[in-house]
Amino acid sequence: MTSRALWQRYQATLCPVPPALSLDVSRMRFDDAFLVRMQPALEPAFDAMQALEAGAIANPDEGRQVGHYWLRAPALAPTPALAHAVRAGIAQVREFASDVHAARVKPPRAARFTRLLSIGIGGSALGPMFVADALGRGAADRMSVAFLDNTDPDGIARTLASFDGALSETLVIVTSKSGGTAETRNGMLLAAEAYRAADLSFAAHAAAITLPGSTLDREAKTAGWLARFPMFDWVGGRTSELSVVGLLPAALQGLDIEGLLAGAAACDEATRVRDARRNPAALLALMWHFATHGHGERAMVVLPYKDRLLLLGRFLQQLVMESLGKRLDLGGKRVDQGLTVYGTKGSTDQHAYLQQLRDGRNDFFAFFVRVLEPGGSRLEVEPGVTAGDYLHGFWIGTRAALAENERESITLTLPRLDAPSIGALIALFERAVGLYANLIGINAYDQPGVEAGKRAASAALALQARVLAVLTPEAQSAEQIAARAGAAGDVETVYLLLEHLCASGRARLAEPAAPASARFTSR
C-alpha cells in the first residue's frame, strides 16, 4: 500500500474519542468490508452488554451480576441499594485517605502514616501496582507505596527490610475477598510478625478490603483494625481497579481518584455506541477477532512508549488472558480459547525482541500506546531534537518497519498520561474484553481453571505433613517414606517434598544418590 493510500486508510479508520484517546487500526490488514460484515455479529454483543449493565446475571457459572461499570456511574446501577453501596465505598475511601493525610487517623508511635504496604495478589495487586507506577510522582506523593504479591518468604523479607525503622509510620492494606487466598494471608502473617518484632501493634496499622462477613473481615473486626472496606461479589478481581481495591491505595498515595473514575466513565459512554467505527472498544474487539480468527491465533504484544506504562502489559495479561482463556464456550462446547498478551515498553523492547517481531514468526500483532505530552527535560540532544522526539520517532519507525514486513499493529494515542487517561485505558480494555468474549461465545467473568492447581497444592501440603510425621533418625528411601505416609502411588511428589524439606532444614539427606536410592532422615 502506498503512503498516500495509508494516509487515506488512517483517516478512514481512525476512531477518536476526544479528549481522552484515539485508536488507530490502519495497520491491521482487514479489508474495507470487514467492519460492515462484522456489525451483525456485534449486535448481540451490544445487547448482552446492555443487559449486563442493567443487572443481568452476566456471569452464569457463578450466578453473579457483573457490575464494574457501575463503579464509575453509580446512577446506572440497577438498584438504589447497589448505587448507594458504590457511593458509600468511594466516600469511605475519600474520608479515610483525608483522615490519614491529616493525621486524624494516625499510628500509635509516630506523628503520621508516611508509607503504605499493600498486600494482595492477582487483581488486588496488578491494577494497584500499575496505577501507582503510572501516576506516582515520587517524593511529591502523599505516601510511598510498596506491594507484597506472593508467598515467597525471601521476597517478603526483602520488601519488609526496605521498611526497616519505618514500620511505625507504615499503614498496611490487606486486600482479599475471602481472606483465604494463601499468598495474601501469608504476606499478612509475615508482615504482622515484623510489626511484633518491632514491638508495634499490627492492628493499629492495618486496614482490610474484603467481603463483609469474610474471615478477614471478622478477624479485622475482632482485632480492632483501623478500618474495614467492603468488596462486592459482583466485581471480579481483574476488573476491580476502579473499586475500593484500586481507589484506596491510590487515594492514600495522593492520586486523583476522581480523575480515574471520570476518565473511565467517559470511556464507558463512548464504548456504548453501537457503531464499531465510532466505538474504540468494539473496534478493538473486532481487530482481535480479525487478527486471531476469533481463536487467539496471534498474541497481542503490548508496547507503550512511556516508562510509566511499564506494568500495563502485566495488568492486561491478567485482564485479557484470565477473561478469555477458556476451555468451554457458553454452550458447553470445548473451544480452548484465549488471547496471549505480553510486552513491556518501547523503545526498550525494540532492543530485546523486535528482531523476532519483524523477521521471525508472524504470530502476533502489536498494540502500541503513544503518549503525546513528553514530560521531562526538553534538552536538545541534537540541534532541534529532544529525547522525546527520539521516543516518538522510534514508535513511527517500528510501526513502519513492522508494516513493511506485513506485521500488524494498533496504536492507541493518549494526549497525556494522567488519571483520566489511565481510567479510560482501563475502561477501554474492560469493555473490549466483554464484547470480544460475547463475539466468541464465552463467559469472560469466571476462572474455573485456577482451582485445580490450588487443590493439588493443598494435597501436596497435606502430604508434606504426613512425610514429616514418618521421618525417623533411620535413613529411608523416598519409596519407603511414601509407603509409610500413605502415598505409595506418588513417590515422585514425596521425593520433591523431601528435597524441599532438606533445603529448609526439616529433613536430612543422609545418603546422596539418584532419586530412587537417596535416603533421608529426620533432622
Added chain:
Amino acid sequence: MTSRALWQRYQATLCPVPPALSLDVSRMRFDDAFLVRMQPALEPAFDAMQALEAGAIANPDEGRQVGHYWLRAPALAPTPALAHAVRAGIAQVREFASDVHAARVKPPRAARFTRLLSIGIGGSALGPMFVADALGRGAADRMSVAFLDNTDPDGIARTLASFDGALSETLVIVTSKSGGTAETRNGMLLAAEAYRAADLSFAAHAAAITLPGSTLDREAKTAGWLARFPMFDWVGGRTSELSVVGLLPAALQGLDIEGLLAGAAACDEATRVRDARRNPAALLALMWHFATHGHGERAMVVLPYKDRLLLLGRFLQQLVMESLGKRLDLGGKRVDQGLTVYGTKGSTDQHAYLQQLRDGRNDFFAFFVRVLEPGGSRLEVEPGVTAGDYLHGFWIGTRAALAENERESITLTLPRLDAPSIGALIALFERAVGLYANLIGINAYDQPGVEAGKRAASAALALQARVLAVLTPEAQSAEQIAARAGAAGDVETVYLLLEHLCASGRARLAEPAAPASARFTSR
C-alpha cells in the same frame, strides 16, 4: 500416565548437574525414542559449538567470532591475546570496584561513591538489571543501583529525581558498543544535564564501557572520565552479562563476580558433554525442538517461583527471541523462525493467566524455576507449614494441574539463589540457544531485523526537522505542510509528527478538526 509411571519417567529423564542445577523434563510428552532419534541431529550442533569455542567465525553475516564462553574460561580462548584481553578486563573491573569501595576513586565533592546509575539498553541493561535484582541485598550492598534504559524524558526525569541531592555521590556507567545507540546517548546527555544543574562535573562521576576507539571512548577520553572499560566485538549484547558489561555494575554493587564466572564456567563444562541426556543445555534445546516442532509453534512461559527472579523472563526474552527470531536460515531460505518467551513469576502469575494456560489455548510450555533454599522468615502460617512451603506447594500443584490437561512443562531446580547458580542459569540458556539455532539451521548471533526500524525512525526525525522549518504563523493543513516539507507522499507521518510537535509546544493546532482538515501554525 499413572503417578508410578511418572516417578519412573522422572528418574529416567532427570538431568542433574551437581551442585548447581538439575533439569526435569518428565512433563514434556516426548516418547522414549525421541532423544535417541535426535542424537544424530545434535552431532553437527556439537561440532559447530566446538568450532565456535575454538574461534571459528560463528557469526557469518557479521564476519565475527563468538566468544562469550571465553569470558569465564580465558584459558580456552583461541589466542593468547584474546585470553589476555579477558583477564585484563576482569582485573580492571576488580581493581576499579575495589578503588571505588575504598574511596581511592572518589567523587570531587563527597567522601565516596554510594550510588550507581547504569545507562544502557538491550543487553547492556537486561542482564545487569536481572543480576542486580536477583543477587542484591538491599542496604547490605556496597552501592545501590538504578538504571536508565530508554529515551523517555519523563522516565529519565523520574529516575534522576530519585537521585535528588545524591548526585554528588553517584557514579554513572555508560555502556554502549559504539556510543551511537540513541537511547543510551540521550540518557547520558540528560544525566549530564542533571549534573550540570547540580553544579557538578559529569566527567568526574562517569565511566564508560565501550569498544576501544568508539565515539564514546574518544569522548570519555577527551573529557577525562574516571575510567574506560573495553567491550569486545566478539561478544554480542545479549551474551554480554559475564563480560565487563555485567561484571562492572555487579562488582560495584558488591556482588560475587567470581561466583558468577565460576558458576557459568562449571555449567559450560557440563554443557559440552555430547550426550543430550547428561547435558542440560542440549536437553533443553531438544525439548524446544520437540515442543515447537522446531519452528517456535509454542511459547515458553518462564515461571520462576522466586521473587528475585522477576526479571529472568525479560532477560530470556531478549536472549532467546533476538537469537532465534530469524527470517532466513543459514542457507538463505525464508524460515520465519522464533521462540516466544514471556512470564514473570510464580505463584503470582497463577493469579494472572494460569486460567488460560490450563484451560485455554495449548500454545505454550512452561519453564518453571524451583529454588530449594527458601530464605526469609520460617514463621509457621499454619501448624508445621511456612510461607515457603506454600510457594513450593503451588509449584507442585501448578505443574500437576497443567500436566492433567496435557500442558507441558520443564522444571529447573536450583539448590539456592546465589552468584554461581545465576551464572549457571545464564550459561545454560546461552548454550541451549546456540545448540538449538544449529538444530534449526540459523545464525543465533546476528540481528539484521532491528535496523529497519532505526532507519525509519531517523527518516521520521529528519522529516520532523523539515516540518518545523516550514511551519508558519499562517495555518496550514498536514497536506500543505507535507508538500512544502518535500514529503507530499507521506502526509500521514507529517500529521503524526504535527500531533507530537503540538503536544511538546513546538507547533500549534490552530483549527482542530479531522486529520485532513486540521490546520497547524508555528508556535
